Amino acid sequence: MSEERSGASILVESLVAQGVEFVFGYPGGAVLPIYDALFGDARIRHILVRHEAGAAHAAEGYARSTGKPGVVLVTSGPGATNAVTGIADAFMDSIPLVVITGQVPTGLIGSDAFQEADTVGITRHCTKHNYLVKDPSELAAIVDEAFQIATTGRPGPVVIDIPKDVQIALASWTAGPPQRPIRYNPPTTGASRDIARAIELLANAKAPIFYTGGGVINSGPRAAELLRELQEKTGAPLTSTLMGLGAFPADHPDWLGMLGMHGTYEANMAMNRADLIVAIGARFDDRVTGRLDAFSPHSTKIHIDIDRASINKTVPVDLPILGDCALVLEQLIEAWGSRKAQDLTEWKARIDGWRARKSLAYPVNKHAIMPQLAIERLFELTRAKDPIIATEVGQHQMWAAQYFHFFGPNKWLTSGGLGTMGYGLPAAIGAQLGNPDSLVIDIAGDASIQMNIQELGTATQFRLPVKVFVLNNEWMGMVRQWQELTYESRYSESYSDSLPDFVKLAEAYGWKGIRIESEADLDAGIQAMIDHPGPVIVDCLVAKEANCFPMIPSGAAHTDMILYGDEVAGTMDDAAKALV
Amino acid sequence: MMKIKHEASERHVLTITVDNEAGILAKIAGLFTARGYNIDSLTVADITENHAVSRITIVTHGPPAVIDQIHAQLDRLVPVHKVVDLTEAGPHVERELALVKVAGTGDARVEALRLADVFRAKVVDTTTSSFVFELTGTPDKIDRFVSLMRELGLVEVGRTGVVGMMRGAEAA
Numbered sequence: 001m002s003e004e005r006s007g008a009s010i011l012v013e014s015l016v017a018q019g020v021e022f023v024f025g026y027p028g029g030a031v032l033p034i035y036d037a038l039f040g041d042a043r044i045r046h047i048l049v050r051h052e053a054g055a056a057h058a059a060e061g062y063a064r065s066t067g068k069p070g071v072v073l074v075t076s077g078p079g080a081t082n083a084v085t086g087i088a089d090a091f092m093d094s095i096p097l098v099v100i101t102g103q104v105p106t107g108l109i110g111s112d113a114f115q116e117a118d119t120v121g122i123t124r125h126c127t128k129h130n131y132l133v134k135d136p137s138e139l140a141a142i143v144d145e146a147f148q149i150a151t152t153g154r155p156g157p158v159v160i161d162i163p164k165d166v167q168i169a170l171a172s173w174t175a176g177p178p179q180r181p182i183r184y185n186p187p188t189t190g191a192s193r194d195i196a197r198a199i200e201l202l203a204n205a206k207a208p209i210f211y212t213g214g215g216v217i218n219s220g221p222r223a224a225e226l227l228r229e230l231q232e233k234t235g236a237p238l239t240s241t242l243m244g245l246g247a248f249p250a251d252h253p254d255w256l257g258m259l260g261m262h263g264t265y266e267a268n269m270a271m272n273r274a275d276l277i278v279a280i281g282a283r284f285d286d287r288v289t290g291r292l293d294a295f296s297p298h299s300t301k302i303h304i305d306i307d308r309a310s311i312n313k314t315v316p317v318d319l320p321i322l323g324d325c326a327l328v329l330e331q332l333i334e335a336w337g338s339r340k341a342q343d344l345t346e347w348k349a350r351i352d353g354w355r356a357r358k359s360l361a362y363p364v365n366k367h368a369i370m371p372q373l374a375i376e377r378l379f380e381l382t383r384a385k386d387p388i389i390a391t392e393v394g395q396h397q398m399w400a401a402q403y404f405h406f407f408g409p410n411k412w413l414t415s416g417g418l419g420t421m422g423y424g425l426p427a428a429i430g431a432q433l434g435n436p437d438s439l440v441i442d443i444a445g446d447a448s449i450q451m452n453i454q455e456l457g458t459a460t461q462f463r464l465p466v467k468v469f470v471l472n473n474e475w476m477g478m479v480r481q482w483q484e485l486t487y488e489s490r491y492s493e494s495y496s497d498s499l500p501d502f503v504k505l506a507e508a509y510g511w512k513g514i515r516i517e518s519e520a521d522l523d524a525g526i527q528a529m530i531d532h533p534g535p536v537i538v539d540c541l542v543a544k545e546a547n548c549f550p551m552i553p554s555g556a557a558h559t560d561m562i563l564y565g566d567e568v569a570g571t572m573d574d575a576a577k578a579l580v
Numbered sequence: 581m582m583k584i585k586h587e588a589s590e591r592h593v594l595t596i597t598v599d600n601e602a603g604i605l606a607k608i609a610g611l612f613t614a615r616g617y618n619i620d621s622l623t624v625a626d627i628t629e630n631h632a633v634s635r636i637t638i639v640t641h642g643p644p645a646v647i648d649q650i651h652a653q654l655d656r657l658v659p660v661h662k663v664v665d666l667t668e669a670g671p672h673v674e675r676e677l678a679l680v681k682v683a684g685t686g687d688a689r690v691e692a693l694r695l696a697d698v699f700r701a702k703v704v705d706t707t708t709s710s711f712v713f714e715l716t717g718t719p720d721k722i723d724r725f726v727s728l729m730r731e732l733g734l735v736e737v738g739r740t741g742v743v744g745m746m747r748g749a750e751a752a
Contacts, residue, residue: 309652574582
């Protein structure tokens with residue numbers, strides 16, 4: 001039976017119908033009708049952030065840690081533009097978000113009205129799709145389609161811009177799934193001929209390697225199980241991108257660690273020397289490939305991806321398989337049948353040779369805590385709790401990727417593609433809401449944490465026991481590291497001057513603050529953080545000059561890694577400097 | 581010293597059928613600028629009775645790998661139904677319409693009219709000292725006509741850009 005409802009009310013019903021538990025948002029003039037419709041509605045919990053960027057990142061953290069879409073609600077103009085960084089971040093890292101933005105009333109659009117911004121125009125190229133809703137009668141179908149687009153195929157953010165008059169105007173509404181044409185049909189299973197060819201290549205490879213990415217996580221926990229099964233059948237070693245960490249257990253003997261710019265020596269060497277690369281849900285990002293013309297020169301390449309545009313984008317592949325990771329892995333396992341794995345003894349012996357370089361080794365420091373050690377201790381002391389780890393962006397992020405180890409999907413939240421400082425704290429908040437019983441830790445740097453530090457208040461308000469572990473070296477460490485490598489240590493603006501007292505700051509927000517100043521206090525400090533039932537900031541003072549190695553410098557090949565102890569200071573030619 | 585490198589490129593004609601919704605043209609044109617692709621010409625008009633679907637023809641150029649990316653990037657836009665690379669797909673026709681204004685008197689005027697006849701251009705407006713010619717053909721034919729008119733008092737040119745279609749009985 002249909003009834004007359006306001007646009008705002010139809011929106012709320014549509015969100016409930018999608019199973020939305022949380023909306024991350026911030027009110028303002030152009031969304032007041034929606035906030036009024038949410039008032040007193042116990043079906044949806046609104047999480048009030050302190051800045052709209054925080055709303056978008058919190059929704060990302062929720063989505064990444066639960067596999068469900070994150071929902072954001074912000075006002076027009078600055079509300080929408082503040083959310084854009086999070087939307088762009090979700091677009092790069094394929095995170096399903098539905099972002100609802102208020103807009104000035106239809107009649108005022110284009111008049112430079114108060115808090116007007118062309119949200120649909122601004123978000124056009126950082127969303128998977130976006131809508132400007134002109135009539136409340138379209139809303140139910142649009143919301144339904146938006147969730148389908150955000151969550152299927154290669155996931156991503158979808159923006160629904162709703163003018164204020166459309167929120168207020170009435171339209172007829174009927175309970176139940178809205179009638180709409182299905183116009184988005186992403187690929188699902190791979191073509192059987194391609195599957196057969198892939199199996200033939202896998203079965204005959206002498207030096208195969210799996211190179212897996214965030215697509216395996218996005219495909220759901222089943223994909224991670226299937227990945228392990230296929231790996232067991234074939235015996236091929238496995239490396240992963242930053243976004244793919246957790247899809248394969250880090251204690252497995254065939255785990256090579258992360259690959260790429262700050263990946264392990266064994267992972268990068270194995271990629272370079274492999275005769276077959278099976279890329280699964282990874283997109284050959286420049287941080288992974290290093291110098292393109294030297295990238296894995298002798299390998300046949302199979303690329304399994306749901307996004308046709310990711311295939312042959314930077315690296316030409318021999319066998320593309322379009323489809324969902326889990327479904328294609330299932331097909332591959334079935335097609336493998338009862339074959340015997342190749343004898344890969346020789347290949348694995350070569351890999352052991354590269355492992356023996358111990359590329360993650362770092363020097364002992366008697367005077368200060370090495371940041372790598374801090375992460376190792378954090379990992380050891382929290383391991384039994386199977387924590388969810390968020391990060392900001394910079395050296396601490398790479399150290400976390402290298403020295404924290406993951407054993408299952410959806411435990412690792414980081415901004416990979418866009419590299420957004422300020423992602424981690426709000427992402428941890430979103431993850432804690434979606435996983436109330438988990439230990440959620442944001443591993444941060446002293447510079448990054450300040451980019452969305454206002455969200456400390458959000459955690460306080462919603463009684464979220466998130467932990468922030470700051471590796472404080474008083475630098476924008478990754479910037480300083482690049483200046484050391486590329487610009488003869490001219491440290492232009494990379495010093496973190498006038499840092500706040502993080503312990504006092506924590507206390508000001510009602511958090512607990514802990515400072516760790518020496519290695520002797522490290523374990524006790526971490527344990528005190530774990531044991532405290534509420535939110536905690538740990539200000540861990542670390543060796544200021546430590547750098548993040550191994551590293552493939554800008555413009556270099558996988559085989560040209562710098563390890564700790566190599567002479568690195570100096571300058572680079574212009575072509576290398578011009579690379580990102 | 582670092583120099584910016586340029587790669588050899590080829591010309592391709594793409595036809596794109598899309599939902600006729602607000603912002604679709606901006607989305608497609610913006611995709612080209614955002615990813616650094618080239619647009620040589622772009623035409624768009626709705627092609628269905630209920631005005632629900634439009635057909636866009638884009639002439640672009642780029643290295644083969646870039647052309648393939650353009651195809652894939654267009655294909656993944658939600659309102660895009662179908663992308664056909666006519667250049668890749670095989671024999672096809674390309675047509676463009678131009679309006680060409682030429683002013684002059686005496687021999688130049690006579691010669692312009694005579695050449696227009698050779699090119700099968702129609703006179704759609706005239707004064708005692710000017711013509712507006714309407715000409716349909718391949719972009720190349722129009723280029724040649726315009727270049728001849730340049731010597732005979734060319735005032736103004738308007739071109740629609742290319743529309744294209746596969747030869748034969750089937751839809752592309």
